[in-house]
Amino acid sequence: MMQQIYPTIPHPYAYELNKDLQFAAAHYVPAEEAGNCRKLHGHTYFANITVAGDTLDSAGFLVNFSILKRLIHERFDHTVLNDDRESFDDQHPDRFPTTEVVARTICDIVQRYLDGTENKPRCLQVYLRETPTSYCLYRPKAGDGR
Structure with missing residues (x-):
């Protein structure tokens, strides 16, 4: 991966x-406004996950890097995102597998794991690049339950 x-x-x-x-x-985006993105197509997604904490x-880890990779890579690599019905849904726009929703979903998955750890760090942001020219940055708001 390029630095x-x-x-x-x-x-x-x-x-x-x-x-x-x-x-x-x-993935595909099941909305008329999505244009060609309504058709099934693929990407090589690049993600950066930021985790912070005091303990x-x-x-001696804030969180083990290999756990973060396992949580995301093993779940999403070589899949059709729309098939992951736990995370995505073809009926509700806030659950279509857009770059924004995928970034939020990654943050939610990571935070659920972190909430179960002894030191309880926080996932502060997820940067998700879908194409060489398009990316999304997701930062959960404080107190939103994510």
């Missing part, structure tokens, strides 16, 4: 880590 500088978010935490990963997946776990 890249990502937008940062100010935060009060002592530690911040970033995990880059990629996955290949197909390390018993292994």
Whole structure:
């Protein structure tokens, strides 16, 4: 993966880590306004996940990088995103597998895992590049339950 500088978010935490990963997946956007994106097509997605916290776990990690990769790569790589009915839905626009919704979904998956850890770090942002010229940055709002 090409090294890249990502937008940062100010935060009060002592530690911040970033995990880059990629996955290949197909999708379609079931909306008339999506134009050609209504047709099944694929991307090689590049993601950067930012996690921050004040306390390390018993292994000295904020979170193990390999866990972040497993959570996202193993779930989405070489899939049709629309088939993941736990995450996406063809009836509700806020659950169509657009870049925005996929970024939010990645954040939610990571945060659910982090909530179950002893040190409880936070997923502060997900940067998701869908094409060489298009990306989305998702940052959960404080207190939104994500």
